[in-house]
Amino acid sequence: xxxxxxxxxxxxxxxxxxxxxxxxxxxxxxxxxxxxxxxxxxxxxxxxxxxxxxxxxxxxxxxxxxxxxxxxxxxxxxxxxxxxxxxxxxxxxxxxxxxxxxxxxxxxxxxxxxxxxxxxxxxxxxxxxxx
Amino acid sequence: xxxxxxxxxxxxxxxxxxxxxxxxxxxxxxxxxxxxxxxxxxxxxxxxxxxxxxxxxxxxxxxxxxxxxxxxxxxxxxxxxxxxxxxxxxxxxxxxxxxxxxxxxxxxxxxxxxxxxxxxxxxxxxxxxxxxxxxxxxxxxxxxxxxxxxxxxxxxxxxxxxxxxxxxxxxxxxxxxxxxxxxxxxxxxxxxxxxxxxxxxxxxxxxxxxxxxxxxxxxxxxxxxxxxxxxxxxxxxxxxxxxxxxxxxxxxxxxxxxxxxxxxxxxxxxxxxxxxxxxxxxxxxxxxxxxxxxxxxxxxxxxxxxxxxxxxxxxxxxxxxxxxxxxxxxxxxxxxxxxxxxxxxxxxxxxxxxxxxxxxxxxxxxxxxxxxxxxxxxxxxxxxxxxxxxxxxxxxxxxxxxxxxxxxxxxxxxxxxxxxxxxxxxxxxxxxxxxxxxxxxxxxxxxxxxxxxxxxxxxxxxxxxxxxxxxxxxxxxx
Numbered sequence: 001x002x003x004x005x006x007x008x009x010x011x012x013x014x015x016x017x018x019x020x021x022x023x024x025x026x027x028x029x030x031x032x033x034x035x036x037x038x039x040x041x042x043x044x045x046x047x048x049x050x051x052x053x054x055x056x057x058x059x060x061x062x063x064x065x066x067x068x069x070x071x072x073x074x075x076x077x078x079x080x081x082x083x084x085x086x087x088x089x090x091x092x093x094x095x096x097x098x099x100x101x102x103x104x105x106x107x108x109x110x111x112x113x114x115x116x117x118x119x120x121x122x123x124x125x126x127x128x129x130x131x
Numbered sequence: 132x133x134x135x136x137x138x139x140x141x142x143x144x145x146x147x148x149x150x151x152x153x154x155x156x157x158x159x160x161x162x163x164x165x166x167x168x169x170x171x172x173x174x175x176x177x178x179x180x181x182x183x184x185x186x187x188x189x190x191x192x193x194x195x196x197x198x199x200x201x202x203x204x205x206x207x208x209x210x211x212x213x214x215x216x217x218x219x220x221x222x223x224x225x226x227x228x229x230x231x232x233x234x235x236x237x238x239x240x241x242x243x244x245x246x247x248x249x250x251x252x253x254x255x256x257x258x259x260x261x262x263x264x265x266x267x268x269x270x271x272x273x274x275x276x277x278x279x280x281x282x283x284x285x286x287x288x289x290x291x292x293x294x295x296x297x298x299x300x301x302x303x304x305x306x307x308x309x310x311x312x313x314x315x316x317x318x319x320x321x322x323x324x325x326x327x328x329x330x331x332x333x334x335x336x337x338x339x340x341x342x343x344x345x346x347x348x349x350x351x352x353x354x355x356x357x358x359x360x361x362x363x364x365x366x367x368x369x370x371x372x373x374x375x376x377x378x379x380x381x382x383x384x385x386x387x388x389x390x391x392x393x394x395x396x397x398x399x400x401x402x403x404x405x406x407x408x409x410x411x412x413x414x415x416x417x418x419x420x421x422x423x424x425x426x427x428x429x430x431x432x433x434x435x436x437x438x439x440x441x442x443x444x445x446x447x448x449x450x451x452x453x454x455x456x457x458x459x460x461x462x463x464x465x466x467x468x469x470x471x472x473x474x475x476x477x478x479x480x481x482x483x484x485x486x487x488x489x490x491x492x493x494x495x496x497x498x499x500x501x502x503x504x505x506x507x508x509x510x511x512x513x514x515x516x517x518x519x520x521x522x523x524x525x526x527x528x529x530x531x532x533x534x535x536x537x538x539x540x541x542x543x544x545x546x547x548x549x550x551x552x553x554x555x556x557x558x559x560x561x562x563x564x565x566x567x568x569x570x571x572x573x574x575x576x577x578x579x580x581x582x583x584x585x586x587x588x589x590x591x592x593x594x595x596x597x598x599x600x601x602x603x604x605x606x607x608x609x
Contacts, residue, residue, distance in 0.1 A: 101349035118393035
């Protein structure tokens with residue numbers, strides 16, 4: 001009985017996660033929140049702006065979830081969020097170290113994802129496109 | 132002078148080829164809609180990479196160091212981001228409804244008034260962006276080709292106008308792809324040659340580190356907030372540039388999108404190598420006193436002059452290719468807006484191809500005049516042009532295409548509010564806090580207006596029992 005309830009709850013959660021209408025409903029709320037957060041982050045400081053940068057870039061990609069939600073796509077966006085957060089965080093930590101700062105942003109923020117993100121796109125591509 | 136004459140002859144040949152193949156509006160404005168990912172990707176990068184990359188970018192590096200590279204750091208993400216956020220719904224709608232231009236896409240989704248406003252803003256933005264190309268051509272003529280700036284700007288824009296006016300994007304796509312491939316190869320060659328001439332990467336880095344260590348910090352000499360704002364502006368902004376979105380209409384099928392981010396990223400990364408390498412090498416040469424700069428835009432020309440006449444010629448051709456491919460897209464978009472979208476928005480018949488050709492010539496002349504008269508550096512002009520499109524169109528091309536509740540009024544007011552905010556903030560740019568980019572602030576205001584006006588309208592119509600979802604005159608949401 002307990003496992004049946006757990007399975008049903010899990011299926012319900014999965015169904016909600018894969019429901020495009022849920023993502024569509026979230027779209028204006030997230031967009032308006034980010035639009036308000038941008039000037040606030042500028043006023044608060046660069047760390048806050050780094051947070052908004054990561055959120056806005058990932059949410060831009062995540063607009064695809066409103067058309068074709070999938071676990072694979074969600075995992076791709078999570079990976080991009082982690083990469084951006086680590087890349088920008090490292091840039092902040094190394095900003096006073098001339099060569100290390102340059103090497104970090106060049107390798108981690110720029111060169112490392114160059115082949116990976118297009119590959120992520122190709123792997124998560126949906127022939128139907130959710131259209 | 133020989134280069135300019137050769138460009139004119141080649142442009143004439145492309146124009147003749149294109150003019151013979153243009154039979155209808157689809158050929159003229161969407162290159163027939165039969166292109167593959169490689170052609171569109173390379174041509175798209177050529178249109179995206181303007182003279183800003185070859186002239187403004189390295190110059191900006193000399194001033195702010197690694198901070199300038201934050202404009203380019205979003206390159207790994209932007210190809211995929213464009214396809215996820217805008218490309219997929221755009222290709223779906225274009226296939227279903229025979230849409231040829233970004234402004235028609237706005238019209239199909241949000242109705243006639245929004246299409247008219249979008250078209251007017253595209254004309255304004257295109258003319259401003261064309262002026263950037265004309266300004267860069269003037270710098271190119273004076274510094275690389277040793278001819279008067281006005282002559283170089285005139286020949287480059289006239290050559291582009293010739294094949295764009297006669298062959299539309301049928302000729303433009305072919306020319307863009309050839310220019311994109313040429314640009315990528317030459318950028319790589321110039322990047323390598325500049326680093327070698329300055330003593331190799333290790334010596335270059337040692338010199339810059341000794342002379343100005345702050346240039347090599349994670350954010351160079353710009354405040355981190357400004358570097359992040361540039362990153363965000365050039366990352367999200369790719370979803371709002373009409374000349375980027377235009378390329379999606381050229382694709383022959385949805386399947387072509389799979390490979391497109393890979394092609395875009397590869398071509399962009401190769402071309403952007405010139406920014407980093409020439410910026411670094413030029414900064415080292417400046418620090419050693421080998422070259423002297425009167426203004427930041429002199430860095431690339433002075434570095435090339437040091438390499439020898441061959442490098443000046445190669446750089447001249449690369450910059451010409453960059454600015455001509457970008458100018459071709461803007462000319463075509465603006466001509467479509469003037470001859471198709473504005474008349475349609477006013478309820479008048481759409482003009483034919485002859486009117487589009489005449490409009491292309493007039494727009495080129497206006498932009499050439501504006502560009503050669505402007506005193507602002509190429510980098511600043513480039514950021515300004517990009518920011519205007521981001522402010523005006525980011526909300527409608529992202530949230531507008533993804534959210535069913537986005538309505539015609541919200542879209543129209545969102546575009547106007549975004550553009551007006553950008554222009555107002557550009558006027559006081561020097562007083563803005565670091566991190567507050569006019570283009571991003573405009574996009575934020577436009578987004579809020581789009582969401583709030585649409586939500587209020589939807590609520591009012593729901594109360595009156597009228598709301599059916601989506602745009603009033605628009606097609607269904609993808």
